[in-house]
Amino acid sequence: MNLTQIEAFCTVADTGSVSEAARQLECNRTKLSMSIKALEKDLDVALFVRSGNNLVLSEAGKAIYKDSQNLLVTASRIRQTCAQVCGEFNAEIWIARDDSLPDELWQDLSHRLNNRFPATAFNIVLASSGDLTNLVATSQVDFAFGVDYERIDDPLITFQPLGKIRLMSVCRSSNPLAHLRRVSDDELRKAMQAVMVYLNEKDNPELQPFSLRHIGFSSFDYMLNTILEEDAWGVLPEPLIRHLLRKQDLAVIKHTYGLTQEDYCMFTSSGMAEHPGMSWLADKLNEYLFDF
Known part of the structure; x- marks a missing residue:
């Protein structure tokens, strides 16, 4: 053998x-x-x-x-x-991330990462939250960062929680749903929903549409634009929308599952030694989520 x-x-x-x-x-x-x-x-x-x-x-x-x-x-x-x-870390690392955290944060961290570890080339690609595990499992990327909707018992993947991230069911402040004291399941099902879609062949019940009418995107940012421009609702991460909530452009829907929490994780192949750049990046994301 x-x-x-x-x-x-x-x-x-x-x-x-x-x-x-x-x-x-x-x-x-x-x-x-x-x-x-x-x-x-x-x-x-x-x-x-x-x-x-x-x-x-x-x-x-x-x-x-x-x-x-x-x-x-x-x-x-x-x-x-x-x-x-032997100090022989990868000369090139591929990273997938979702857009649950602001682009400005990722741009800043990407530049600092590049300057801190100049011997390594970092390739950072945007992906749907639902595809992150699969991208690591199939070796399309080396590491991934994002919301962990469905942790599975997979010996090939290591999940390292970096902090909690709050997800909110929101709509435009002018949407009729925003003015209801309590929103029922039936009212949500009748309203247009902007949902997260992904390419991974495994079904993820937490990412299935709730409404009978929906439009799907692989990006939280695209979902946000649709919610702001159309009479739609959707579930979005708080770091992406806090400023819009404060400006009252968005409102939290008063529904049973209007507020939930998920882990924000680093996804790694179980056989992959952690590059020092990834340890640094994980620490910075942990600090951001803790301060947030």
Whole structure:
């Protein structure tokens, strides 16, 4: 049994296909099949059974799947730790963030990060809150920062809460919903809602539309513009809208779930050693949220 065989096993289990696993691992299909067979021979069990055109885990395969994932995570962590000891941090880091915190804050932190760690190139991309976990899990980015709507038990992802962020159901102050002493579920369902949408294939119940009529965006800022320009309502993070609440351009809807709290997190691959720049950035975001 070796790590190549374990990686082949986990990838086939995740994809249900030797061909797709070979494509993801960028290896020969025959070589990958031989790795699986060698692992099955070594363990003296069948790890997969065929179901239609797909391979599914046998009972033995199900029993060892999580431990196999943990083996890969541990091996990756060992490699990263050795690189860290040698001072060989990534020369380039990809970061995804949502826009729950003001752009001005991110612009300031981005410039300071670049000046503080000039040997590393930082690429920062904007993404929907609902896609952050998936972007890290699929290695499209190295780190992600944003609202954590649905923490899942995934050995591949580490969730580090940096602080609480308050989410508010709001509408324009002139919207009829703003003048109701208590807004019912039925009244909200009839009103146009601006909602968060995302590309991740996993359903997230907390991001599902509440209203019968809705328009979706991958950005809180686009949601905000729609709420201000149309008779719509939506759930937005307080740091993004506090100034508009103070100016009374926006009003909090008096509904049961008008105010909620979520964790603002740093999402990291479990095998990824934390770059000192990311530790610095996490500390600054923690300070901002604490002061806020």
